Amino acid sequence: MSLLILTCNNPFKKAPIVSINGQPVLLYTDNEANLLEALELKQIEVFSECRNGFCGSCKTKINQGSVKYINDPIVELEANECLPCCCIPDSNLDLDLTVKKPANLQMSKSTLETCVD
Ligand code: FES
Numbered sequence: 001m002s003l004l005i006l007t008c009n010n011p012f013k014k015a016p017i018v019s020i021n022g023q024p025v026l027l028y029t030d031n032e033a034n035l036l037e038a039l040e041l042k043q044i045e046v047f048s049e050c051r052n053g054f055c056g057s058c059k060t061k062i063n064q065g066s067v068k069y070i071n072d073p074i075v076e077l078e079a080n081e082c083l084p085c086c087c088i089p090d091s092n093l094d095l096d097l098t099v100k101k102p103a104n105l106q107m108s109k110s111t112l113e114t115c116v117d
Helices: 035-041 107-115
Strands: 017-020 024-027 062-065 066-069 087-089 095-098
Touching: 017 035, 017 066, 024 035
Parallel strands: 017 095
Antiparallel strands: 017 024, 062 095, 066 087
16 A cells, blocks of 8 residues: 655645735746746846845845745845845735836837827
8 A cells, every 4th residue: 555645835825926016916836936036937127146145136125025035145134125036925025116117018109109199
């Protein structure tokens, strides 16, 4: 007789919703290695350099929610800041980020001129 043992990270915990300035942008699952990767997969640009918690260039303000760190960051952080390159959401999370519009959403000069007329 064989015994099948299934292991997974708490299958009953809801996937955290990640928002930017109150606008939901993604549902965080274990498919992404960290918050930075999850944001980038949604074409949300976050400036980053080391991607390991050393440089602080990805430092982001948290409006609401909490994160947990995969690796302890070396960078000093305020209580309302996180380093997306080395953390994952621990709850629903609202970030204070300025998001650039994707190129296909930017209006062309001719579209703008049409709107002005
Ligand atoms: S990219 Fe360097 S700390 Fe996040």
